[in-house]
Amino acid sequence: MPPDAFHLRATVLPYGDAPSDLWVRAGCIHSRPIDGAEALAPEGGYVLPGLVDAHVHLVTNREYKGLPAGSREVVDRNRGDFLRRGVLLLRDMGAFTRREAEQPATLGLPRDDGLPPVIASGQPLAPEGVFTGIQEPTTPEQLEAHALRRARDQHAPWVKVILDNFPPHFAPAVDGVPGMVNYREPELRAAADAVHAAGARIAVHAFTHEAAASAVAAGVDSIEHGWGLDGDLVEEMARRGIAWTPTLALDAMMLDMAAGGRGQSQSAAVGRWLHEAVDRIEPLIVRARRLGVPLLAGTDGVEPVAREVARLQQAGLEPADALATASSAAREALGEPGIEDGAPADLLWFAHDPRESPELLEQPDLVLLRGERIESARG
Ligand SMILES: [Zn+2]
Known part of the structure; x- marks a missing residue:
């Protein structure tokens, strides 16, 4: 059975300076641990709404x-x-x-x-x-x-x-x-x-x-x-x-x-x-x-x-x-949620910090829309 929950440990952009944990299930972001969640990306890296x-x-x-x-x-x-x-x-x-x-x-x-x-x-x-x-x-x-x-x-x-x-x-x-x-x-x-x-x-x-x-x-x-x-x-x-x-x-x-x-x-x-x-x-x-x-x-x-x-x-x-x-x-x-509990899991993940090189923003390493993994411009 494919996993229905995912986990990310990454620094939350734009203002974070240390990694934290978040989970994704049923298209939404969860701040509490979900058992058996599969890692979406290697630990570390950067997550952005x-x-x-x-x-x-x-x-x-x-x-x-x-x-x-x-x-x-x-x-x-x-x-x-x-x-x-x-x-x-x-x-x-x-x-x-x-x-x-x-x-x-x-x-x-x-x-x-x-x-x-x-x-x-x-x-x-x-x-x-x-x-x-x-x-x-x-x-x-x-x-x-x-x-x-x-x-x-x-x-x-x-x-x-x-x-x-x-x-x-x-x-x-x-x-x-x-x-x-x-x-x-x-x-x-x-x-x-x-x-x-x-x-x-x-x-x-x-x-x-x-x-x-x-x-x-x-x-x-x-x-x-x-x-x-x-x-x-x-x-x-x-x-x-x-x-x-x-x-x-x-x-x-x-x-x-x-x-x-x-x-x-x-x-x-x-x-x-x-x-x-x-x-x-x-x-x-x-x-x-x-x-x-x-x-x-x-x-x-x-x-x-x-x-x-x-x-x-x-x-x-x-x-x-x-x-x-x-x-x-x-x-x-614009009145839309960012990275918060219960918000739609519309997320980008980057292996490297795009604050240091904004051109990285053009090619996210991972794109999730409503929790679905999208084939990105990079992929
Ligand atoms: Zn215009």
Whole structure:
């Protein structure tokens, strides 16, 4: 008879400094010994709650030619890729291109289908004719009603609002001087209040200072990107418990676009804005951590989340704090359990300490989802 219980003796990451014991049975973590449990891995090593990518776009068809963009098949193939890399919890921030937006397939996904659970926002909200065209067209007058419908009627746990543009698109509008904000603070505040009353949370895409200031004042739940934040706003975020997903690893792609890559028009002004923004927010991320702002590792699906952890570490976060943004701290901020008694056994095991080499995070030695052993990217 195959064993139905497993044991691990390992150092619990991100903050542990000595091995401890945990057991797994019926898909869950147990802190009390279970007789006859089989060792999952050699003693020693490191155990981490499954990685979290808090900003992805699962409808994007990057690799699977022949599958319809925006379809459930694409979403599940993408979830499978995250699974094999040990990313076991995803927050989806909506459709990514116009074609994909027609058929959002991320709301209401099952939680127990052998793939990483998804906390989804559905289609983001923005006015017609701005941004990339992926949004549900929403005038300022419609913002509160659309946000409420998404949260209350479509049961989205998060609602995503596009409050300003994407830096490579600043240039045609205002010659690299960002300034466009889609909704005024009272409209955003009414939407945030409506979403909160429906029991959901609201995430706001904000690159510019103007947008970030408005989002913080309106009392939203997370700032996505936030490259225009400053010290005062970060202090206010700490007071209000507003999370920050800096998506730092996007800088290379954005700079490439500002230089005329990926079909964008070249803009030296946008390039300068990007360099200045990244130089400014790196120390701000360290300050945010010190003040207790929940920091979330998110990638837009452009880079592995391990790369974002490495970038946050380069920006000055302690290795354990950087790792927490993609594991324990992210889970706590998103209301999901980590390594605790009775929690789903969504775990990674590493023979070597990924705090010393974040690139190890890309290839866990063992991946467990709901206690099931997964063939990992390494295996
Ligand atoms: Zn995004």
